[in-house]
Amino acid sequence: MMALVAQVRTYERSVQLLMVNQFTINLGFYMLMPYLAAHLSGSLGLAGWLVGLILGVRNFSQQGMFLIGGTLADRLGYKPLIVAGCVLRTVGFATLALVSSLPALLAASAATGLAGALFNPAVRAYLAADSGERRVEAFALFNVFYQAGILLGPLVGMVLTGVDFRVTCLVSAAIFALLSVVQIRALPARRADEAGGTQKAARESVLAEWRGIVANRPFLLFSLAMIGSYVLSFQVYLALPLEARRMGGDGMAGTGAVALLFAASGLSTIICQTRVTAWFKARVQPGQALAWGLLTMGAAFVPLLAATALPVPDGGVGQWLLAALPASLAALLLALGTMIAYPFEMDTIVRLAGNRLVATHYGLYNTICGIGITLGNLLTGAALDAARSAGMSALPWMALLGVGLACAAALYGLHRTGRLTSADSPARPATV
Numbered sequence: 001m002m003a004l005v006a007q008v009r010t011y012e013r014s015v016q017l018l019m020v021n022q023f024t025i026n027l028g029f030y031m032l033m034p035y036l037a038a039h040l041s042g043s044l045g046l047a048g049w050l051v052g053l054i055l056g057v058r059n060f061s062q063q064g065m066f067l068i069g070g071t072l073a074d075r076l077g078y079k080p081l082i083v084a085g086c087v088l089r090t091v092g093f094a095t096l097a098l099v100s101s102l103p104a105l106l107a108a109s110a111a112t113g114l115a116g117a118l119f120n121p122a123v124r125a126y127l128a129a130d131s132g133e134r135r136v137e138a139f140a141l142f143n144v145f146y147q148a149g150i151l152l153g154p155l156v157g158m159v160l161t162g163v164d165f166r167v168t169c170l171v172s173a174a175i176f177a178l179l180s181v182v183q184i185r186a187l188p189a190r191r192a193d194e195a196g197g198t199q200k201a202a203r204e205s206v207l208a209e210w211r212g213i214v215a216n217r218p219f220l221l222f223s224l225a226m227i228g229s230y231v232l233s234f235q236v237y238l239a240l241p242l243e244a245r246r247m248g249g250d251g252m253a254g255t256g257a258v259a260l261l262f263a264a265s266g267l268s269t270i271i272c273q274t275r276v277t278a279w280f281k282a283r284v285q286p287g288q289a290l291a292w293g294l295l296t297m298g299a300a301f302v303p304l305l306a307a308t309a310l311p312v313p314d315g316g317v318g319q320w321l322l323a324a325l326p327a328s329l330a331a332l333l334l335a336l337g338t339m340i341a342y343p344f345e346m347d348t349i350v351r352l353a354g355n356r357l358v359a360t361h362y363g364l365y366n367t368i369c370g371i372g373i374t375l376g377n378l379l380t381g382a383a384l385d386a387a388r389s390a391g392m393s394a395l396p397w398m399a400l401l402g403v404g405l406a407c408a409a410a411l412y413g414l415h416r417t418g419r420l421t422s423a424d425s426p427a428r429p430a431t432v
Contacts (some may be wrong), residue, residue: 007274008141014188015138018123019145021179021187023088025119026149028175031157032093032168039165044100054102054109056088061113063370065131070121070363071206077191078126078157083183085119088112090176097169121365125359126190128350135350136286139343140277144270151266208355213364218419219352223365225414226290226345227372228407231380232297232400233338234373236265239380239396240327243304248323261331268335276339286344287415291408293341298404300333305397307309337404376403 008016040051072417075080092111099105131138160168213219248254281287304305353361380396387395414420 003363004141004144004274007137011134011138011141012130013186014190015127017183017261018127018130019142021082021183022142023145023149024175026146027153027156028089028093028172028179030150030153031160032096032172033152035157035165035168039161040105044105046102047202050102054105056113057106057305058109058113059269059370059374060358061110062116063113063367063374064162065114065117065286066121066363067210067360068363069117069119070125070359070361070366071209072118072120072128073125073359073363074191074209074357077189078122078129078279079183079187079189079386081122081359082119082126082187083180085115086119086176086180086183087121089115090173090180090221092167093176094173097112097166097173104235115362121359121362124346124362128346128358129190135347136281136343137274139346140273140339141320142346143339143342144273145274147266147269151262151270154262180183181247199356209360210364213353213361214355216352218414219361220368221414222411222420223368224372225410226365227369227376228403229294229297229338229341229345230369230373231298231376232294232404233334234377235301235380235400236261236331237336238377239400240331242384244327246323247327248320253320253323257320257327260324261328264328265331265335268332269339272336273339275337277343280340280344284413286348287411287420289344290341290348290420291412291415292413293339293344294335294404294408295337296340296404297334298401298408300330300337301397301400301404303329303333304393305401306399308394352420 009154037051037055040054041048046054069085071079088111092108092115095104095108095111099108127138127142128135153363157168159169240261244257244261245254248257280292281348284292303326307322309324349361349365350358380400382395383399387393411420
């Protein structure tokens with residue numbers, strides 16, 4: 001931990017603050033969101049389809065607005081969008097604590113989603129700009145803080161929700177309010193300089209900027225190839241918990257198996273991320289690291305595939321081990337694949353953007369991957385249902401393994417053809 005702190009302190013104050021901010025953002029978000037569905041269906045007594053609608057509105061308002069948020073960040077500067085997102089999330093979470101009508105709940109859910117669309121591209125573009133040539137290492141550290149917030153948030157939320165879910169909402173809103181104040185006072189203002197496109201953006205329409213990005217064929221191919229990484233990594237929240245509960249049951253055995261896989265995913269990233277990044281950066285090129293990351297993520301489903309060939313014990317320790325170990329090993333390998341790929345992924349986006357309109361590129365990239373996650377989860381859910389109905393439990397894991405292999409091959413092909421090696425512009429952000 002001391003080595004991690006020492007490494008963070010070697011960066012500019014803005015980079016340090018962005019990392020702490022991301023930990024706090026994820027802490028406030030994940031202490032609330034895992035328990036929102038239970039509150040809507042339990043305390044408020046809403047029908048299942050209404051709960052799905054409210055959660056879907058949040059996801060759509062975030063994924064659908066990433067491009068807008070990135071464009072605004074490139075035009076207005078990174079800090080205003082980060083602050084606006086935190087303020088909007090403060091309002092949204094506070095509203096969730098105080099209202100019970102469907103229109104108000106939909107508005108609050110949309111606000112929390114839009115908040116993410118505003119600050120996510122801006123944070124990543126700001127971090128990429130201020131970390132300079134140390135982008136890869138900076139994004140590795142960023143992922144440590146990111147995962148730490150995801151790991152701690154649900155634990156804090158569990159304690160607060162045990163008192164009242166409204167308390168959870170208000171505490172989360174207070175965290176985002178405090179974060180807004182800290183960023184207003186301490187975060188330096190940053191915007192892309194003239195070479196990066198801020199003044200040019202005033203002469204060029206938004207649609208012209210978007211057409212230019214869409215015409216960037218290497219960037220689009222890279223975005224499409226990386227969809228698989230998000231579909232695979234999301235299975236920590238979808239397929240793996242479902243499988244652990246299917247094997248372990250809905251009691252303490254199933255709950256313990258799910259808790260173990262989440263712990264394996266989060267703690268491994270916190271402990272190993274910077275070492276993994278340093279090892280791969282010293283030995284392979286970025287495109288090769290990306291391919292290795294996707295290959296590892298695909299291989300994560302081999303333990304689950306192998307487990308389908310084993311007889312299922314009637315109960316006891318054997319059943320729990322079969323529920324917990326394959327899923328936890330899969331979660332660990334997914335985390336390792338993400339550790340390998342993520343820093344190089346964020347760096348590649350900046351390089352393919354030519355260091356111009358970086359936030360807009362991040363926004364479009366997030367939108368493409370968000371659509372891919374939605375479609376991928378629908379297909380994964382359908383595969384899980386089909387496997388159970390047909391008695392072919394290996395089907396989903398074979399399909400997910402195939403996704404990892406195909407995306408790894410696509411990324412390696414892009415690397416071999418030189419489409420991931422666009423050079424950076426020498427542009428640096430200007431302090432306002």
